Each structure stands twice: as structure tokens, then as C-alpha cells.
Amino acid sequence: MSKIVPQFGVGTFRLTGQTVIDSVKNALEVGYRAVDTAQIYGNEAEVGQAITQSKVARQDLFITTKIWTDHYKADKLIPSLKDSLQKLGTDAVNLTLIHWPAPQLGISVAEMMHNLLEAKQQGLTEHIGISNFNIDLTQQAIAAVGLDNIATNQIELSPYLQSPKLVDFLQSQQIDITSYMTLAYGKVLNDPILFEIAKHHQASTAQIALAWALQQGFSVIPSSTKRENLIANLKAQDIQLSTEEMQMIAQLDRNGREVDPENLAPVWDESK
Incomplete structure (x- = not known):
């Protein structure tokens, strides 16, 4: 279990305008209590609007945002986070990530983390963390x-990108792992192995991929x-995969990374 x-x-990645408002409102209505956004998504104000319009009390929600690369320096990070808070309609978020x-920006990990820690110390965010960091940068x-x-450490993980070295390291440090792109932009949804497992559980391949991560x-x-x-996604929590099924999914790893922006991404740890 995550700590x-x-x-x-x-x-909320790639969702904007009314689309993101409807998505977040629907999610909160059907039982979600955690919402993930980022400065670069350009949708914090809409996410905030959806939260305000929902009937869910702020203290029952876990809101995550992420600081964009333009804002890592000391004079930018806290003002940018305050701007995010205003858009989100909250005094503080629960989690803020680099x-x-x-x-390539030439800003050291130590510098950006110290600036983020300062935001935590000022009460702007309950927790802080990282995203897309390899083992060396996490250290x-x-x-x-x-x-x-x-x-x-919020990282791309899916049945096609399992990053065992990085996962093992993070788990050895007891750092929570947040998996994004768990369905690999939908690529895993047509996987024959996942279909076979899904049929056995009377579930969808999306539910199986999410259950694998959970x-x-x-x-x-x-x-x-x-x-x-x-x-349907929420129902993945009710699926218990067998050891054999987990091993079948482990075989699907092909280092299939979907998100690897030049100048932003680190040198990734080898898959095996």
C-alpha cells in the first residue's frame, strides 16, 4: 500500500477546458478522491473549478500538481506554486512534484529540491516529491x-515499460511509486495476453493493466x-491477479517508453 x-x-494530462471540468466532476461524483494535474497541463484553473463545483469537501481530497521547468529557480518556484494554488482554489495542495x-537547464537537483522544500516549509504543500527521475537523480x-x-517518484510505467531496476530501487527506499501512462496511450488494451487474463476475470484489459500496477x-x-x-477503472481495485498472471504480464516488458522529451528526460536506467 502507498504510504x-x-x-x-x-x-488530467492532455485534458483542457470543459472536457477536464466534466472529467474531474464525474470522477469526484463516482468516488475518486485524488486528482493529479501540473502547471504545464494548462488546466489547473479548470480542475479547481470542477473541485469547487463538486460536493466533496477539500479536506477529503488529495490534490497533486507539478512545477514546470521554467520555475525551478528560487525566485520563480514559490510564486509559480502560489499561482497554481490560486487557480486550484486552495490554500495548499497535498503534493507538489518537480x-x-x-x-540541460543547468539547475542542480539539490537547488530545485531545496526550493521545493522551502514551499513545503511555507505551508503551500503538504508533501513534496519528484517525477521522471532515474536512480541517480533520485539519490x-x-x-x-x-x-x-x-x-x-511519479514515473511512466505500463505492462510494456516495467523499469524493474528503478522500481526495485524506489521500493528499497520505501518511496511511493506513482505510475502514469499505465495503459501506454491505449497500446496495451489490445494485447492478447491481457485479453486472455481479462476474459478469466470477466474484466477489461484496461482493468487488468491497472490491477497489475496496483x-x-x-x-x-x-x-x-x-x-x-x-x-470501470476504479473497479480494477477489486481484481486479484494470480502469481502466474503477474508472471505472464512481467513477460510483456519491452521497454516501450511513450514519453521521453528531449532536454527534459534523464538518461534512463536500463530495463534489465
Whole structure:
């Protein structure tokens, strides 16, 4: 089980305008209590609007945002987070992440983490963490602010990208793992192995992929614009995969990375 990050949240990547408002409102109505956004998504104000319009009390929600690379320096990070809070309609978020390590920017991990820790100390965010960090950069973040201040590493993980080295390291440090792109932009949905397992559980392949992640203790943040899919995704929590089924899914790893932006991504740890 995740220690800090709720196991199931709704993602908002690539959703904007009324689409994201409807998605988040639907998610909150059907039982989601964690919402994941980011400065670069350009939808924090709409996410905030959806939260305000919902009947869910703020203290029952877990809101995550991520600082964009333009805002890592000391004079930018806190003002940018305050701007995010205003858009989200809250005095503080539950979790704020460094979105990408962006080594090409020439800002050290220590510097960006210290600036983020300052935001936590000012009460703007309950927890802080990292996203898209490899093992080396995660170690640098731990060295900078201490293990207690790394709530999660949010990384791309799916049956096609299992990153065992990085996962093993994070779990050895007891850092929560948040899996994004768990369905690999939908690519895993037509996988014959997942179909076979899904048939056995009278489930969908999406539910099996999410159950695979949950069973390893990852938090997941799938997004959907359809209310029925939001409901179906939640039901992945009720699926218990057998050891044999987990092994079948382990064989699907092909280092199939979907998100690898030049100048922002680190040098990834080898898959095997």
C-alpha cells in the first residue's frame, strides 16, 4: 500500500477546458478522491473549478500538481506554486512534484529540491516529491532534502515499460511509486495476453493493466473523459491477479517508453 499518495486518482494530462471540468466532476461524483494535474497541463484553473463545483469537501481530497521547468529557480518556484494554488482554489495542495529533472537547464537537483522544500516549509504543500527521475537523480534528491521529503517518484510505467531496476530501487527506499501512462496511450488494451487474463476475470484489459500496477503497490492516475470508463477503472481495485498472471504480464516488458522529451528526460536506467 502507498504510504502517502492515494492508490487511485484521476489524471488530467492532455485534458483542457470543459472536457477536464466534466472529467474531474464525474470522477469526484463516482468516488475518486485524488486528482493529479501540473502547471504545464494548462488546466489547473479548470480542475479547481470542477473541485469547487463538486460536493466533496477539500479536506477529503488529495490534490497533486507539478512545477514546470521554467520555475525551478528560487525566485520563480514559490510564486509559480502560489499561482497554481490560486487557480486550484486552495490554500495548499497535498503534493507538489518537480515535473522533469531537465538536466540541460543547468539547475542542480539539490537547488530545485531545496526550493521545493522551502514551499513545503511555507505551508503551500503538504508533501513534496519528484517525477521522471532515474536512480541517480533520485539519490541526489534524497541527499539534498532527506528521504522523508520524497513522497513519491511519479514515473511512466505500463505492462510494456516495467523499469524493474528503478522500481526495485524506489521500493528499497520505501518511496511511493506513482505510475502514469499505465495503459501506454491505449497500446496495451489490445494485447492478447491481457485479453486472455481479462476474459478469466470477466474484466477489461484496461482493468487488468491497472490491477497489475496496483498489485505491485503502485499508485495509478488514469484519465478518462467517459464516466463509464472512470467507474470501470476504479473497479480494477477489486481484481486479484494470480502469481502466474503477474508472471505472464512481467513477460510483456519491452521497454516501450511513450514519453521521453528531449532536454527534459534523464538518461534512463536500463530495463534489465
